[in-house]
Amino acid sequence: MGKTYIVEHLDDELGQWSELEYITIARETGNFCLSSIPSTLKLPQELKDTPGFVAETRGVEEVYGQDPALKARVCLLDPAAKQELSPEDGELFDVFLFGGILGDDPPRDRTSELRKKGFTGRRLGPKQMTTDTAVRVTRIVAEQKTALDDIPYLDFPELKFNDHESTQMPFRYVKGDDGKPIMPEGMVDLIRKDSDKAIDDLF
Ligand code: SAM
Numbered sequence: 001m002g003k004t005y006i007v008e009h010l011d012d013e014l015g016q017w018s019e020l021e022y023i024t025i026a027r028e029t030g031n032f033c034l035s036s037i038p039s040t041l042k043l044p045q046e047l048k049d050t051p052g053f054v055a056e057t058r059g060v061e062e063v064y065g066q067d068p069a070l071k072a073r074v075c076l077l078d079p080a081a082k083q084e085l086s087p088e089d090g091e092l093f094d095v096f097l098f099g100g101i102l103g104d105d106p107p108r109d110r111t112s113e114l115r116k117k118g119f120t121g122r123r124l125g126p127k128q129m130t131t132d133t134a135v136r137v138t139r140i141v142a143e144q145k146t147a148l149d150d151i152p153y154l155d156f157p158e159l160k161f162n163d164h165e166s167t168q169m170p171f172r173y174v175k176g177d178d179g180k181p182i183m184p185e186g187m188v189d190l191i192r193k194d195s196d197k198a199i200d201d202l203f
Contacts, residue, residue, distance in 0.1 A: 003090075003143060005029045005135050008060050009036045009100040010113055016190055017102060019044045021132040024184035026053035029135065034100065035060050060097055061117050074119050077134050078111050081121030089122060090142035096135070103130055105170040124148065127155055127172035132184055136174050154181045161192050 005025060011018070023046060026032040030052040036059040037043065043055060056063065064074050075093040077085070097119060099111040107128050115121060124137050125148055140146050152175040160166040169191075173181030 002031055003029070003093075003139070004031050004033060004095045005098070005138070006033045006035050006060055006095060007098045007100040007131060007135075008114060009034055009038075009041075010110060011101060014041060014043065015102070017187075018100070018131075019047055020184040020186050020190065021130060022047055022053070023050050024132045025135045026050040028132075029139065032135075035063065036100075060114070060119075064095065064119075065117060071119065076111070076114050076119040076121045077124060077138060078115055078121035079107065079123060079128060080109060080111065080115070081123040083122055084148055085122040085124055085138060085141050087141055087145040087147060090145065093120075093142070096138050096142065098131055098134055100131065103128055103171050125172070127153075128170070129172045130183075133171065133173050133182070136182065140174070157181045159188060159191060161195075165192075165195070167191060167195050 007022065007025070022032070022034060026047070027050060032052050033054045033056050035056040037055055037057050039057055047053060048055065060074070064070050073093055074095040074097055075085075075089060076097045097114060099114055101110045124134055129137065137148070137151060140151055141148055154173045154175045156168055156170060157173060158166050158168045169181070173183065176182045
C-alpha cells in the first residue's frame with residue numbers, strides 16, 4: 001500500500017524555505033499532506049498547484065488520533081525517539097508524520113508538540129535533518145528497504161557561493177549521485193540571498 005507523508009504545520013508562518021521543502025516533498029512522495037493549516041494562512045500558489053500536495057486544516061490528532069487502530073499505523077519521526085526507523089517499519093506503518101518546523105541550531109525540540117499526542121516514534125539517527133531530508137530518508141528506509149546506516153549522508157556541508165563567500169549548513173543531508181547534498185530546487189539561491197541580506201543588515 002502507498003505511504004502517506006504528513007507534515008503538521010507548527011510554525012506561525014510558511015516562509016520560502018518551507019515552501020521549497022514542501023514542493024519537493026510533494027513531488028518526491030506523490031502523497032503529501034500538510035495538516036493543521038490555519039484558515040487565515042494563504043498558501044503559495046506553486047505549492048497548491050504541485051501534484052501530490054493536499055492541504056488539510058484539521059490537525060493530525062483529529063484525523064488519525066480518534067481511532068486506536070488508525071493511530072497505531074502512524075509513525076512520528078522524532079529526533080528524541082528511543083528506536084531507529086528500520087525497513088520492517090514499512091510493514092507496521094502507513095502514515096509517516098513530521099514536524100513542520102524549520103531546522104534550528106541548536107535544536108529546540110519542538111517535535112515534542114507532536115510527541116505529546118502519543119504517536120509511536122522512530123528516530124532517523126542522531127543528527128538533525130531538514131524536513132525534506134527526513135522525508136527522503138524515511139522513504140528510502142520504509143519503502144526502498146535500505147537500512148538507515150547504509151544511506152550515504154553529508155553532514156554539515158559547506159555551500160560555496162564564490163571564492164569569498166560560503167556558508168555551513170547545520171544539518172545532515174542525503175548525498176546525491178553528483179556528490180552534493182540533495183536539496184530542494186532553488187534552495188541554494190535562497191540561502192545565498194538570505195546570507196547576502198544578513199551581511200547587508202550589518203551595515
Ligand atoms: N529542531 C527541530 C525540533 O525542534 O524538533 C527539528 C526540526 S526538523 C528540521 C523537522 C522535522 O524533521 C522533525 O520534526 C522530525 O519530524 C524530522 N526529523 C529531522 N531530523 C530527524 C531525526 N534525526 N530523527 C527523526 N526525525 C527527524
